[in-house]
Amino acid sequence: MTSKRATPTPFAGKMFLQSVYAIPERIPDEDRFPFTLPFLRGLDLELDQPVTFFVGENGSGKSTLLEAIADLCGLHVGGGGSADLLSVQHEMSSELARVLRPRFRHRPRDGFFFRAETLVNFATLLEERKRDPDFLGDPYMHYGGQSLHRRSHGEAFLDVFQHRIHDGLFLIDEPEAALSPQRQLTLLYLLRDRVERGRAQFIIATHSPILLTFPGAVIVDFDDPALRHIALQETKHYQITRGILERPERYWKSDGGDD
Numbered sequence: 001m002t003s004k005r006a007t008p009t010p011f012a013g014k015m016f017l018q019s020v021y022a023i024p025e026r027i028p029d030e031d032r033f034p035f036t037l038p039f040l041r042g043l044d045l046e047l048d049q050p051v052t053f054f055v056g057e058n059g060s061g062k063s064t065l066l067e068a069i070a071d072l073c074g075l076h077v078g079g080g081g082s083a084d085l086l087s088v089q090h091e092m093s094s095e096l097a098r099v100l101r102p103r104f105r106h107r108p109r110d111g112f113f114f115r116a117e118t119l120v121n122f123a124t125l126l127e128e129r130k131r132d133p134d135f136l137g138d139p140y141m142h143y144g145g146q147s148l149h150r151r152s153h154g155e156a157f158l159d160v161f162q163h164r165i166h167d168g169l170f171l172i173d174e175p176e177a178a179l180s181p182q183r184q185l186t187l188l189y190l191l192r193d194r195v196e197r198g199r200a201q202f203i204i205a206t207h208s209p210i211l212l213t214f215p216g217a218v219i220v221d222f223d224d225p226a227l228r229h230i231a232l233q234e235t236k237h238y239q240i241t242r243g244i245l246e247r248p249e250r251y252w253k254s255d256g257g258d259d
Helices: 062-072 116-131 153-164 181-196 236-246
Strands: 017-022 044-046 051-055 100-104 111-115 168-173 200-205 218-221
Touching (some): 017 062, 062 100, 062 168, 111 153, 181 200
Parallel strands (some): 051 200, 051 218, 111 168, 168 200
Antiparallel strands (some): 017 044, 017 100
16 A cells, blocks of 8 residues: 655655555564554555644544554654664563654654653653763753753643654654644744755654644545555544534534433
8 A cells, every 4th residue: 555645745855764665574473562563464554744644533543553663763762863762661572563664755864752751750760860870961951951850741842842853753742732732833833944944854744733724734644554644634633623613512512411
């Protein structure tokens, strides 16, 4: 299966990861997750734009695939860069990654896997490095110059993004979990800045229709086993959000039953 190509982006971003594909003979014949994901056996997903969004219902496999991509790129599945281990709550590797292979145009020198759920662990890791007499240099140098614990969850997320993310391949899992709508607009601005420089590639799993407005981005629908590319207006995220904001009474109609 090869996903339909999207209209080229207006930005000249440098692609690192070209595609991810499955090796069918390596997929175990087991009735368990993640090997039951409907898109898996035919997976050959092109990643040919600077920004790719994964969208779909909970359980559709978008975050699971993103985690596998992190593993394939040498990043810890718990989040962080290649030298960071942020969470013991996650496995050291991805089961799904064992049956996948990546194609690279260029191997990125840098990368980072953002997981909003493990940002607190990352802030603690930096503080531990600060206290470690054997750690050389300033652990906060690339993260705003001070402990991330001194800021709110969303502010810390944006600080890490602004100071740490420049050139390379960056994976982000549901950033809206840490960000207000206003801060999501800030993230869009930062994404645009990095993409316009032409040296960064982003793959983002999200439920946020705000983030999905990024111009030229590819949106991959995980509710479709073919992983079809869709437009913003076709996503359930956009349709439901627009519907409930424009006519909330439709979603709160009484069923006519007794109180």
